[in-house]
Amino acid sequence: MKLVDARGLSCPQPVLMTLDAIKEGNEDELEVLVDTDTSRENVLRAVTSQGWKYDAVANEDDDGFRVICTRE
C-alpha cells in the first residue's frame, strides 16, 4: 500500500499529493496522513471525486488522521 505523508503541508498540497498517487495508477489502496481537519475533508472530497472510497481514523497519538482509501 502506497503511503502519502501530507502532515504539516498547507493547502492544496495534501490534495495534489493524493491525486498524484491515485493517477500513478499502480495501487488499489492508499494510505494518506494529514494533520488538520481541513486537509482531511479536502482529501476525502478529492478521493471521492476519483471514484474511490475511504475510511478515516484518527491517529492514536492525536497527531492527525490516517485515511485509508481503496479503488472501487
Place this chain on the structure above:
Amino acid sequence: MKNIFATRWGVIAVGAGIGILAALLQKWGNPGNMGICVACFERDIAGAVGIHRAAAVQYMRPEIIAFVLGSFGSAFLSKEFRPRSGSSPFVRFVLGVFAMIGSLVFLGCPWRALLRLAGGDGNAILGILGLVFGVWIGTRFLKGGYNLGRTQKNHFSAGLLFPLVMGGLLVLLLIYPPVAGESKNGVLFFSVTGPGAMNAPIVVSLVVGLIIGFVAQRSRFCTMGAFRDVILFRQTHLFGGVVALVVSAFVANTVLGQFKPGFAGQPVAHTMWLWNFLGMSLAGLAFALAGGCPGRQLFLAGEGNGDSAVFVLGMIVGAGFAHNFGLASSPHGIGLHGMAAVIVGLFVCLFIGFTMRKRIA
C-alpha cells in the same frame, strides 16, 4: 460529528451570510462597497497604531479582531485548535507584504473585489480577472512542485498568542475609543474624514465579525481557494461560497438601495483598468503561494497556525510601506510608485515560485 458547514450547502450558506452581513455593515456605517475588506481593514489597523500616517485610513477595525477571535472560539470548541508553525515563516511574511501592496493598488482584497462587483462597481471585473490570472500563475507553480515545507506542532500557548494579540488590540480600542472630531485618543490614531472615519458601531462590528469568524472557520471559506480549486482540480466546492457571496450581497445591496452600477465615481475605487488588473494579479499570486486568501489567513491564525499569523503581520507591515512610500492607490488613481511596486512584487513572487520547489522530506 459531521461538520455541516463544510458540506457543499454549508459553504454556500456561509458565503451567502457573509454577503448579506457585509451589505448590512455598509448600511450600518462601513465605507462604500467595503462592508468587509480584510486588506483595507488591516491597513486601517496599521494606521491606528501609527505604522503609517495616512490620515484618511486609520481605525482599529473590530471586524479583523473578531474574525480571529471567532475562528479561535470555533476551532477550540470543535477541537480543531492545533498550534503549529515553521513552514517558511519569513517567505510568508514577504508574500503578505506584497499581497497587501497588490491589494492596495487595486483598492481591496478578494472579498472586497466581490463586494464591489455586487455593489455595481464595474472596475471590480478587472480586479477579479486579475485575481484569477494571479491564482492561475500560482497553480502552475503548485503543479511544478512549489511548496513551503512542513509545519511543526507547537506549544498550546504559542497558538494562543495571535488571538491574544488581537484581544490586546481590542482592549486598546475599548480604552481609547474614537472621539468625534479627534485624530488621536491615547495611543491610537483615528481618521476624522475619509474611509477610516466610516464605521459601524464597535459592538455591531464585533458581533458580526465573531459570527463570520466562527462559521468561516467551520466552512473553510476561502476566496482564493475557490478559484484555485476550479483551475487546479475542476472542483467547485469553495466556488459555491464565492458565488453565493456575490449573489446575496447583490440582492441585499439592491434591497438596501446600495446597488449603483457604473465605472466612474465608485466609492474608494479608481478606473485605471490595467492597474486594477495587475494589482490584483500580484495579490492573487501571493495568496496562492501562501495557500489562502487574507480572510482565510486570519481564520487559520485563529486555529493556531503561526505561519498564517506571520502572513497577516506581513500584510499589516505591507500596508505601512504602501502608504509611506506612495504605493497605494486613491480614487484619483494609482500612487506615485504603485507601478514600480507591482512590478517588483511580481518579480519577487515569481522568484519565490520558481525557486522554492525543494522536495518534501
